Amino acid sequence: MQSASETLVECHDLGRDYGQHTAVDKVSFSLSRGEVLAFLGPNGAGKSSTMNMLTGCLAPSRGSVRIAGIDLLESPKSAKAHVGYLPEHPPLYPELTVNEYLAFTARLRGLRREKVRQAVARARARCGLEAQGKRLIGHLSRGYQQRVGIAQAIIHEPALVILDEPTVGLDPIQVREIRALIRELGQDHGVILSTHILPEVTATCSRVQIMFRGRLVYEDHMAAINRGHSRQLRLTLSYPIDPSALWELPGVESVEKLDEQDFRIQHAGREELAPMAAELAVKQGWGLKRLEPEQASLEQIFVALTGQDNAPAEGAAA
Numbered sequence: 001m002q003s004a005s006e007t008l009v010e011c012h013d014l015g016r017d018y019g020q021h022t023a024v025d026k027v028s029f030s031l032s033r034g035e036v037l038a039f040l041g042p043n044g045a046g047k048s049s050t051m052n053m054l055t056g057c058l059a060p061s062r063g064s065v066r067i068a069g070i071d072l073l074e075s076p077k078s079a080k081a082h083v084g085y086l087p088e089h090p091p092l093y094p095e096l097t098v099n100e101y102l103a104f105t106a107r108l109r110g111l112r113r114e115k116v117r118q119a120v121a122r123a124r125a126r127c128g129l130e131a132q133g134k135r136l137i138g139h140l141s142r143g144y145q146q147r148v149g150i151a152q153a154i155i156h157e158p159a160l161v162i163l164d165e166p167t168v169g170l171d172p173i174q175v176r177e178i179r180a181l182i183r184e185l186g187q188d189h190g191v192i193l194s195t196h197i198l199p200e201v202t203a204t205c206s207r208v209q210i211m212f213r214g215r216l217v218y219e220d221h222m223a224a225i226n227r228g229h230s231r232q233l234r235l236t237l238s239y240p241i242d243p244s245a246l247w248e249l250p251g252v253e254s255v256e257k258l259d260e261q262d263f264r265i266q267h268a269g270r271e272e273l274a275p276m277a278a279e280l281a282v283k284q285g286w287g288l289k290r291l292e293p294e295q296a297s298l299e300q301i302f303v304a305l306t307g308q309d310n311a312p313a314e315g316a317a318a
């Protein structure tokens with residue numbers, strides 16, 4: 001029996017080194033059925049390494065992963081049976097028909113021969129491929145090929161579906177269709193989506209995690225971000241200051257300098273931060289002009305935490 005709050009992923013202190021380089025460090029999080037979790041981060045942040053560890057394709061250097069309650073390192077085969085994966089470049093065979101390819105992946109996933117036909121029909125229906133069964137994959141549009149990639153990821157009805165950059169290279173209509181499909185999958189699976197595209201997260205995800213330099217630096221529910229549950233303060237002063245004292249305040253995660261007298265502070269959501277910042281400004285004689293909570297967009301949060309101001313452009317087609 002599946003329950004909405006069933007925990008599908010539990011990661012604890014996950015880490016991966018490549019030689020001397022630590023690509024992923026101290027990553028801990030969990031995911032429940034019914035959630036679509038975005039993994040955001042700039043290039044090289046460690047997203048793919050983390051995804052590869054969750055799918056059992058890459059051995060962690062440290063830490064543990066449980067998938068549907070099963071330890072991935074102790075029982076990889078049973079744990080992996082609960083995971084479906086769409087890599088950034090899905091291994092599709094253009095010379096096979098959709099039916100042939102999905103039947104092949106069903107067999108690879110260990111489905112018994114008599115179950116294969118039904119599984120193929122179900123995955124095709126789920127992904128809007130009812131009319132494409134007999135078509136060669138090589139003759140399908142990029143959007144339909146992506147649907148085939150998602151269909152192979154869910155062919156064995158896994159609890160957890162991991163999608164790496166699922167809409168890259170699609171046209172705006174295809175992007176909308178694939179996002180709708182992801183939202184639908186999120187209703188009865190748990191979905192992890194690795195992406196660079198911020199509008200994709202807003203359109204499809206219920207929760208977001210930002211990775212930077214191998215670490216998780218931010219986690220929140222999209223509903224909280226959209227409601228403006230403020231974790232951001234705007235501080236405007238009469239005189240230029242050295243902002244290092246702002247970093248000393250409890251729960252400060254970043255201080256973005258808008259100009260010499262204007263700052264945006266990201267924090268851990270502590271209500272006492274605003275009065276403490278006000279007190280500091282008065283004590284230091286900074287000439288406090290304005291101090292107010294700001295509703296941070298995902299883009300502002302991303303930029304403040306990672307210093308990347310070019311990421312959203314990629315989502316322009318959204």
Ligand SMILES: Nc1ncnc2c1ncn2[C@@H]1O[C@H](COP(=O)(O)OP(=O)(O)OP(=O)(O)O)[C@@H](O)[C@H]1O
Pocket residue numbers: 018021023041042043044045046047048049050
């Ligand atoms: N096989 C490897 N050998 C050595 N270094 C690696 C290897 N794979 C990844 N790295 C390094 O580890 C870091 C994290 O890489 P990873 O691919 O996990 O990041 P990412 O967030 O997925 O980036 P992108 O969005 O560009 O795919 C990077 O510095 C990368 O150069």
